[in-house]
Amino acid sequence: MLRKAVEIRQEVPSGEYTEAYQALVTERLDTLMSVSILAGVLRDQGKYEEAEAMNRRALDGREKALGVDHPDTLTSVSNLAGVLGDQGKYEEAEVMNRRALDGREKALGVDHPDTLTSVSNLATVLRFQGKYEEAEVMNRRALDGYEKALGADHPSTLTSVSNLAGVLGDQGKYEEAEVMNRRALDGYEKALGADHPDTLTSVSNLAGVLGDQGKYEEAEVMNRRALDGYEKALGADHPSTLTSVSNFATVLGDQGKYGEAEVMNRRALDGYQKALGVDHPFTLTNIYNLAYLCQEQDRFEEADQYYLTALDGYKKVLGPAHPTTLACESHHASLRERMMN
Template identity: 50%
Template structure:
């Protein structure tokens, strides 16, 4: 059912995807329990579907619940827990709660560097997300620094022609122009 829900989401049918993810979550909770990793993944999927529909407060609540359970079950430094932290930060950012989002992005980044290393794809995603958040706050010099770090890391790991690398370069270039003004 998760695969079908993800296919619906890719087609932009977010309400249908949410419904399917909620059905999957209910089954996972019934079969495996509230604290099973599959259940936590389903919770995160529901939150993502909510976010895609602009229901950011609901998404934040679900992401926070998922994060709390992952910290309890997996520990604060598990990669899945760090993904949940990043998801909460993103939900905060989408609601304009930039100070809280920045704090969480920075904490996630520090833990990812420690646990996964400086050029792990998840670490680079954290750097990129933090750069974007700083850009939203008009902190262009700091944003540029983080975009440069992300771009260099993406070039080293994904190559210069990868779509993510190119997107990062576009952001970096646009912010750098603002810094140079």
């Protein structure tokens, strides 16, 4: 592209150089915009590796064309952070999210909607790393900002409500989490419709916190609704559909329906391995869940192997001190104790 610019300068009379150069720059930026849009489409389809490659291309191009602090460059940083998080690359995603947030605070101010998006995105990746208290603080900041800037019923505000509900649930604050999830679901249904993927995610999240409180029948109904909706909207193999399958398996297992839960769990596991790889945290969680289901059906040796696989993966991907790693380690120790008695 630099060579092309030099050639234009040699061929175009000096008085016309600026106009020709600007046209070339505009063409390049339009191309980068198309690359960025394509990356978003690929991400929505669950094609995360391809989306990452396209986002890296867009970011590299914008850094060269616009500089590292330009708002469009920061958007590429944020987009790349998102797809890194989708793949379980949480540490790199956190670094990129912090870069985007810092840049947007300086360029746009702390209350700009794009800045608040970076706050929310950072909160999400902190949550996945088990940094729940910091994630809650960031989510509350994002929610407060969105309510003031966009209103209580804006989809971005509702997403922030949903994210806050998630991290509250992670900390065992189930009643507050349920209230927030119901608010998000009601808002999404009104703003986006009952079948929109964001609405279905809210249905799934509400099902999860209902299950956490032992409200299994209602949780099962909500999980069936989410799964049916995802299959129709996104297809059977989309990562969001697989998450719904996994969640459904969990609530079935909680009700002692181990055989049916195992079928659903194996479906989710097979799908995650193909879509996300064997080391993705979502894949490992399904291995962990499968270990529990085997244990409850007295298939101890099989359960032991699944626990070992999940635990080894968690230590590598999330670290030995992550709450999920520690929980898996504890359950495995309990199984070993039962096997010895």
